[in-house]
Amino acid sequence: MQLLVCGGTGCRASASATIVEKLNESLKAHQLTEEAQVVTTGCFGFCEKGPIVKVIPDNTFYTQVKPEDAEEIVAEHILKGRKVSRLLYENPENQEHIADSRHMGFYQKQMRIALRNCGVIDPENIDEYIGRDGYSALAQVVTDLTPEQAIAMVKQSGLRGRGGAGFPTGLKWEITSKFSSDQKYVVCNADEGDPGAFMDRSILEGDPNSIIEAMAICGYCIGATKGLVYIRAEYPLAIKRLEIAIAQAREYGLLGDNIFGSKFSFDMELRYGAGAFVCGEETALIASMEGKRGEPRVKPPFPAESGYMQKPTNVNNVETFANVPVIFLKGPEWYSSIGTEKSKGTKVFALAGKINNVGLIEVPMGITLREIIYEIGGGIKNGKKFKAVQTGGPSGGCLTEAHLDTPIDFDSLVAAGSMMGSGGMIVMDEDDCMVSIAKFYLEFIVEESCGKCTPCRIGNKRMLEILEKITQGKGNMEDLDHLRNLAYVIKDTSLCGLGQSSPNPVLSTLENFYDEYVAHVKDKRCFAKKCKALARYTIDPDVCTGCTICARNCPVEAITGEKREPHFIHQEICIHCGVCYQKCKFNAINVE
Amino acid sequence: MTKIKSLDDLRQKKQQLEQSMDIREKSDHPENLVQIKVAMATCGIASGARTVMNALVEKIKKENIPAVVTQTGCMGYCYAEPTVEVTKPGFDPVVFSYVDVKKAEEIVDKYILNNELIDGILPANYQTI
Numbered sequence: 264m265q266l267l268v269c270g271g272t273g274c275r276a277s278a279s280a281t282i283v284e285k286l287n288e289s290l291k292a293h294q295l296t297e298e299a300q301v302v303t304t305g306c307f308g309f310c311e312k313g314p315i316v317k318v319i320p321d322n323t324f325y326t327q328v329k330p331e332d333a334e335e336i337v338a339e340h341i342l343k344g345r346k347v348s349r350l351l352y353e354n355p356e357n358q359e360h361i362a363d364s365r366h367m368g369f370y371q372k373q374m375r376i377a378l379r380n381c382g383v384i385d386p387e388n389i390d391e392y393i394g395r396d397g398y399s400a401l402a403q404v405v406t407d408l409t410p411e412q413a414i415a416m417v418k419q420s421g422l423r424g425r426g427g428a429g430f431p432t433g434l435k436w437e438i439t440s441k442f443s444s445d446q447k448y449v450v451c452n453a454d455e456g457d458p459g460a461f462m463d464r465s466i467l468e469g470d471p472n473s474i475i476e477a478m479a480i481c482g483y484c485i486g487a488t489k490g491l492v493y494i495r496a497e498y499p500l501a502i503k504r505l506e507i508a509i510a511q512a513r514e515y516g517l518l519g520d521n522i523f524g525s526k527f528s529f530d531m532e533l534r535y536g537a538g539a540f541v542c543g544e545e546t547a548l549i550a551s552m553e554g555k556r557g558e559p560r561v562k563p564p565f566p567a568e569s570g571y572m573q574k575p576t577n578v579n580n581v582e583t584f585a586n587v588p589v590i591f592l593k594g595p596e597w598y599s600s601i602g603t604e605k606s607k608g609t610k611v612f613a614l615a616g617k618i619n620n621v622g623l624i625e626v627p628m629g630i631t632l633r634e635i636i637y638e639i640g641g642g643i644k645n646g647k648k649f650k651a652v653q654t655g656g657p658s659g660g661c662l663t664e665a666h667l668d669t670p671i672d673f674d675s676l677v678a679a680g681s682m683m684g685s686g687g688m689i690v691m692d693e694d695d696c697m698v699s700i701a702k703f704y705l706e707f708i709v710e711e712s713c714g715k716c717t718p719c720r721i722g723n724k725r726m727l728e729i730l731e732k733i734t735q736g737k738g739n740m741e742d743l744d745h746l747r748n749l750a751y752v753i754k755d756t757s758l759c760g761l762g763q764s765s766p767n768p769v770l771s772t773l774e775n776f777y778d779e780y781v782a783h784v785k786d787k788r789c790f791a792k793k794c795k796a797l798a799r800y801t802i803d804p805d806v807c808t809g810c811t812i813c814a815r816n817c818p819v820e821a822i823t824g825e826k827r828e829p830h831f832i833h834q835e836i837c838i839h840c841g842v843c844y845q846k847c848k849f850n851a852i853n854v855e
Numbered sequence: 856m857t858k859i860k861s862l863d864d865l866r867q868k869k870q871q872l873e874q875s876m877d878i879r880e881k882s883d884h885p886e887n888l889v890q891i892k893v894a895m896a897t898c899g900i901a902s903g904a905r906t907v908m909n910a911l912v913e914k915i916k917k918e919n920i921p922a923v924v925t926q927t928g929c930m931g932y933c934y935a936e937p938t939v940e941v942t943k944p945g946f947d948p949v950v951f952s953y954v955d956v957k958k959a960e961e962i963v964d965k966y967i968l969n970n971e972l973i974d975g976i977l978p979a980n981y982q983t984i
Contacts, residue, residue: 399865514858
């Protein structure tokens with residue numbers, strides 16, 4: 264028997280390392296060390312209910328385990344064979360306990376290719392990766408195939424870049440392979456910057472060897488002997504595990520000279536990023552790796568021709584690389600049989616926001632938003648009404664109920680006014696104000712804009728000012744037209760992908776939630792009650808006891824009334840600070 | 856650590872490691888495998904179910920049978936412990952009673968490998984849902 268304990272960042276933050284210790288102690292105390300082993304794995308994806316402990320072979324899935332539960336799991340489940348039912352997952356629909364993870368709605372619709380080893384193997388032990396067919400793809404490629412044949416297989420699989428734009432991976436490799444140079448580079452883009460997105464981190468933490476293997480395959484295909492991983496320094500666990508994996512691969516000779524006895528040599532190292540959003544753009548990323556300011560430059564020349572140190576460079580995202588070994592193991596036909604006509608394979612999404620099952624999921628392309636939100640995600644928190652889902656991070660847009668049945672792939676999301684992006688998916692309910700959401704993303708963009716080109720640096724700042732005006736109730740109808748015009752100009756004239764896509768959150772909310780903007784501007788109302796300046800505070804005379812606490816705390820003396828008599832708020836003086844609402848002990852103050 | 860110098864080296868390495876990974880891969884598709892459940896409640900363990908389970912695991916490994924051995928709770932046949940339930944793909948489950956190490960090997964040799972029924976089968980007296 265084996266006890267798999269999640270060692271991803273989320274579960275570690277809730278003491279999963281202590282759980283491992285306690286489990287080992289208990290196993291020792293019960294003299295069960297021969298029969299059961301504890302294995303630390305990567306992320307299971309079900310972060311909402313972490314820390315996760317999974318017992319195999321019976322697939323029992325324990326959720327929200329605490330260190331003090333370790334003894335009970337060992338004494339009851341391992342020793343006596345009785346599942347600890349209070350730690351099992353509870354089906355939100357009928358409150359029944361589900362022991363087997365395969366029967367949980369969260370996993371039923373998923374198909375794990377990039378995450379195939381996350382939550383299954385010990386990421387700090389290369390042997391476990393090899394035991395799951397690890398490095399067989401690399402062996403096959405360098406001993407049996409020519410670079411051209413290998414590239415043809417990647418092209419045939421239909422794999423597209425998972426970083427956001429969806430450029431065909433095989434084609435990118437082919438272009439880079441055509442440029443001749445004394446030195447070429449393979450770069451892995453692990454600068455994951457979208458708010459709420461953590462799929463790349465989870466892959467690196469859960470299965471670092473798959474990235475090493477894929478980068479070596481890419482190196483063989485394009486003729487590079489050097490790999491670089493550009494990873495943000497805020498991912499210490501991913502860095503640590505990647506370093507362990509690289510060291511172990513070197514010891515086995517899977518990195519180094521003459522890999523598998525062939526003429527191919529490959530080695531790699533890490534480069535740390537300081538966590539700037541723009542460095543996810545490949546030319547800015549390369550500049551940052553060279554030690555320069557992380558700013559994008561005009562393309563062409565593309566990195567395929569002149570990239571890192573002016574040498575031909577192929578940049579792919581972590582998740583893209585994670586798919587590569589599988590294409591060789593299972594064949595490009597198998598891979599291209601999954602997904603839709605133009606988007607093959609699966610996509611990892613980080614589910615976040617007002618959804619029951621927050622976590623990491625991998626689904627075949629073509630699945631609908633409804634399936635993701637209601638079947639895998641378990642629906643909206645606290646039974647509220649679904650309002651919108653934001654995909655693609657600050658470069659994406661908000662989709663509404665009307666889009667729930669759209670099959671998700673690269674092209675359909677763009678057609679709907681959003682984009683795939685790197686795979687963040689933030690769900691919003693009726694309590695979210697869409698103008699404020701657009702403002703939030705714009706604040707992020709303004710903060711992260713590198714400032715090199717004017718439309719992005721100043722245009723976004725101006726857009727943010729207009730949105731601030733609107734949320735303060737000072738907007739007018741011309742502002743909405745102005746906002747739209749500015750957005751199109753920024754889209755058309757910005758230098759890099761960050762600027763070109765930065766107005767998307769504003770444009771998509773203007774498109775899909777125009778009424779809400781109009782309500783803010785014309786009626787000075789915010790239905791979600793999120794915009795403080797638009798809130799109207801009134802006192803319910805039937806509930807008010809006349810305790811005077813509101814009047815005494817009001818900073819502008821907008822509240823009047825006699826002791827033990829209902830009080831009254833003078834709207835023309837009120838500054839909507841909300842102090843009276845917080846202070847009232849009788850819930851007599853209403854907000855509209 | 857020894858270097859992996861060729862495809863054969865890697866295959867060899869993989870075979871050595873397969874055993875420990877096997878259990879995790881198999882647990883994803885138990886319906887295609889022979890499922891062996893050893894009743895390991897207090898009664899079963901007291902009558903020696905743990906030794907039986909270990910013997911079964913060893914035997915399965917030796918004969919290279921695609922099977923997954925799990926422990927389960929009390930099946931209710933406390934008088935006949937240790938009990939072992941074997942489900943072959945496409946067959947109804949069969950419960951064997953009074954299983955010791957010798958009988959465990961017999962179950963594998965006769966029933967699992969050759970479809971031969973042996974003494975001590977308990978009648979199925981319940982249905983699971």
